[in-house]
Amino acid sequence: MIKEKCLTCDIKSAAVGHLDESQLRILGENCAEASFKKGEVIIKQDSLSSNIIYLKDGLVKTSMEWNHKNQILNIIKAPAYLGIPTTLVDKVNHYSVSALEDSIACFIDINTFKMLIDRNGKFAYEIIIHLCKNELLQYRRCVYRSQKHIPGLVADTLLFFSSEIYMDETFRLPIDRGEFGDLIGTTRETVSRMLKEFQEDHLIEMKGKVVTLVNPDRLIMISMHG
Amino acid sequence: MIKEKCLTCDIKSAAVGHLDESQLRILGENCAEASFKKGEVIIKQDSLSSNIIYLKDGLVKTSMEWNHKNQILNIIKAPAYLGIPTTLVDKVNHYSVSALEDSIACFIDINTFKMLIDRNGKFAYEIIIHLCKNELLQYRRCVYRSQKHIPGLVADTLLFFSSEIYMDETFRLPIDRGEFGDLIGTTRETVSRMLKEFQEDHLIEMKGKVVTLVNPDRLIMISMHG
DNA sequence: TGATATTTGTGAGTATGCTCACGTTTTTTC
DNA sequence: GAAAAAACGTGAGCATACTCACAAATATCA
Numbered sequence: 228m229i230k231e232k233c234l235t236c237d238i239k240s241a242a243v244g245h246l247d248e249s250q251l252r253i254l255g256e257n258c259a260e261a262s263f264k265k266g267e268v269i270i271k272q273d274s275l276s277s278n279i280i281y282l283k284d285g286l287v288k289t290s291m292e293w294n295h296k297n298q299i300l301n302i303i304k305a306p307a308y309l310g311i312p313t314t315l316v317d318k319v320n321h322y323s324v325s326a327l328e329d330s331i332a333c334f335i336d337i338n339t340f341k342m343l344i345d346r347n348g349k350f351a352y353e354i355i356i357h358l359c360k361n362e363l364l365q366y367r368r369c370v371y372r373s374q375k376h377i378p379g380l381v382a383d384t385l386l387f388f389s390s391e392i393y394m395d396e397t398f399r400l401p402i403d404r405g406e407f408g409d410l411i412g413t414t415r416e417t418v419s420r421m422l423k424e425f426q427e428d429h430l431i432e433m434k435g436k437v438v439t440l441v442n443p444d445r446l447i448m449i450s451m452h453g
Numbered sequence: 454m455i456k457e458k459c460l461t462c463d464i465k466s467a468a469v470g471h472l473d474e475s476q477l478r479i480l481g482e483n484c485a486e487a488s489f490k491k492g493e494v495i496i497k498q499d500s501l502s503s504n505i506i507y508l509k510d511g512l513v514k515t516s517m518e519w520n521h522k523n524q525i526l527n528i529i530k531a532p533a534y535l536g537i538p539t540t541l542v543d544k545v546n547h548y549s550v551s552a553l554e555d556s557i558a559c560f561i562d563i564n565t566f567k568m569l570i571d572r573n574g575k576f577a578y579e580i581i582i583h584l585c586k587n588e589l590l591q592y593r594r595c596v597y598r599s600q601k602h603i604p605g606l607v608a609d610t611l612l613f614f615s616s617e618i619y620m621d622e623t624f625r626l627p628i629d630r631g632e633f634g635d636l637i638g639t640t641r642e643t644v645s646r647m648l649k650e651f652q653e654d655h656l657i658e659m660k661g662k663v664v665t666l667v668n669p670d671r672l673i674m675i676s677m678h679g
Numbered sequence: 680t681g682a683t684a685t686t687t688g689t690g691a692g693t694a695t696g697c698t699c700a701c702g703t704t705t706t707t708t709c
Numbered sequence: 710g711a712a713a714a715a716a717c718g719t720g721a722g723c724a725t726a727c728t729c730a731c732a733a734a735t736a737t738c739a
Contacts, residue, residue: 291596294679298596312585321589344581345574352570355577358584359538363547365588369595370517370524373638377726403686412599417726419688435735453520603696629716643696645718661705 233258238283238306242353250343250350257339263326270310270324277318278334280309285330286392286401290409291322299410300365302401304392305330308357315341327401372412375453380411381421382449385431389440397439459484464509464532468579476569476576483565489552496536496550503544504560506535511556512618512627516635517548525636526591528627530618531556534583541567553627598638601679606637607647608675611657615666623665 233239233255234248246254263269263285270276272292282305289300289309300322303309313321314337344351371383384407389396400407404422405415425431430446432439440446459465459481460474472480486509489495495506498518508531515526515535526548529535539547540563570577597609610633615622626633630648631641651657656672658665666672 291592293596293600296600298599300592300595311581312588315582316585316589322592341578344578348571348574348577351574351577351581352567354581355537355570355584356541358581358588359542362538362584362588362591363542365591365595366517366526366548369526369591369598370519372595373524373598374519374522404688405686414727415687416689416728420726423688630718631716640697641717642698642719646696649718 232260236283240281240306240308240353242350242357245347245349245353246343247347250347254335254339254343257336259334261332261334263330263332265326265328268323268325269330269332270313270320270322272320272323274320275318276310276314276320277337279311279314279337279340280324281333281335282307282309283331283333285326285332286328287324287326287330288402288406289322289324297409298412299402299406301368302327302387302392302410308354311354311358375450377411377413377417377421378424378449379451379453380413381407381418381425382446384411385425385438385440386443386446386450388438389443396443397437400436400438458486462509466507466532466534466579468576468583471573471575471579472569473573476573480561480565480569483562485560487558487560489556489558491552491554494549494551495556495558496539496546496548498546498549500546501544502536502540502546503563505537505540505563505566506550507559507561508533508535509557509559511552511558512554513550513552513556514628514632515548515550523635524638525628525632527594528553528613528618528636534580537580537584601676603637603639603643603647604650604675605677605679606639607633607644607651608672610637611651611664611666612669612672612676614664615669622669623663626662626664 233243234251236243243251243254258281260283269280269287272290282303284305286302286304287309288302291298291300309324309332310320313319344354372380375383388398388400392398392401402410404418407418408414411418422431422433425446426433428445430440430442430449432441459469460477462469469477469480484507489511495513496502498516508529510531512528512530513535514528517524517526535550535558536546539545570580598606601609614624614626618624618627628636630644633644634640637644648657648659651672652659654671656666656668656675658667
């Protein structure tokens with residue numbers, strides 16, 4: 228029964244965990260699942276939006292374009308909510324979201340989402356905590372991006388993928404050099420040179436897009452010193 | 454009667470506007486008002502925190518220190534909430550808040566705040582909207598800071614004070630050159646040189662700390678082109 | 680499997696803005 | 710109102726990272 232899909236979903240968010248059976252049923256009735264291939268756009272900046280998205284599976288980037296330049300704001304692994312600020316504040320998306328790996332997303336009707344906030348305080352509280360954590364993360368990122376130099380930022384990014392996304396010292400980089408640059412505010416060429424330097428110093432090894440952190444402790448030092 | 458202070462407060466936040474009389478009474482019983490002189494620290498990074506702050510009057514900056522460098526995250530005019538993320542997520546403050554002008558702040562007990570979120574959906578919704586707006590603002594700031602050059606950022610800042618804080622083309626800069634630099638990610642010296650250049654080009658006039666935007670349209674152009 | 684597109688590597692030259700040093704002005708304090 | 714402290718102005722030299730141009734490698738597609 229399709230209406231029960233949220234009732235039986237086993238990757239509920241912390242917020243949805245606080246819903247009662249009737250609320251879960253309403254959520255199920257106002258929610259649609261879609262899958263996206265690597266590279267596909269899930270939310271497009273400047274388009275209209277009337278859904279909150281719950282990323283059930285996969286990996287995405289959020290990015291903002293300005294003056295023909297792109298900046299990656301965040302790389303987000305499932306499970307996670309996407310687009311809460313951009314959908315709740317006004318109807319126009321302020322940033323894009325696209326899939327870095329094949330992903331599955333649930334589109335939740337915004338009015339249903341607002342109703343759940345209104346009727347279930349614990350749901351609302353979890354959403355608030357989620358937004359707060361994001362804000363703090365964003366502040367830290369912003370400070371690092373403007374105060375660290377390229378080596379520190381490249382080290383940060385490698386450590387981020389290793390310890391926050393893939394939980395492994397060997398992983399396949401889900402972004403190309405240009406995107407790597409957009410993430411830390413530099414250019415394709417500079418990322419290339421930096422990764423080469425890290426390889427020459429035996430901090431990392433690379434075979435194509437597969438990276439191994441050979442000396443993560445040293446990378447942490449570089450990250451800390453900027 | 455001190456317990457009625459929130460009931461009769463005439464600068465209630467949008468969120469507090471949704472509270473009923475008994476909730477306002479509870480808020481009043483768990484809330485204390487304090488005043489701060491220009492320059493005083495309201496929240497200190499790395500200290501413990503157990504209050505949400507409602508800035509009733511004044512002007513503050515939020516800032517984050519890293520590696521002996523300071524970055525100003527935001528400049529906030531009353532009325533506004535301060536420190537929601539830093540207090541709700543964990544007990545340690547992730548950033549500092551200090552007064553740029555004489556200010557009055559209400560300290561709200563965090564458990565009272567959580568209780569209000571739990572019991573009043575409209576209150577929670579307003580807090581969520583506040584956090585979302587802040588997140589979008591923060592994203593935009595971060596993109597600008599890393600993509601615009603110094604002239605664009607200086608123009609941005611002057612326009613920000615003029616049209617968002619003081620609502621006047623003539624205003625007294627509430628920050629010194631060093632803080633101006635911390636706000637846009639550059640140095641005291643570079644801000645000095647830029648402001649001098651703007652004066653030579655008759656875009657602004659300055660007498661001490663009092664600035665007049667002589668040619669705001671041209672400043673907007675500079676801001677847009679970065 | 681070949682052809683085309685995309686991604687990546689690399690060098691040289693350059694610009695933006697930082698650092699450092701010192702002098703001047705303004706503000707604060709006693 | 711004098712002394713001290715803080716804030717500000719300014720120049721010279723320098724470093725980091727950007728731009729531009731092109732070659733090499735890798736991926737994609739018919």
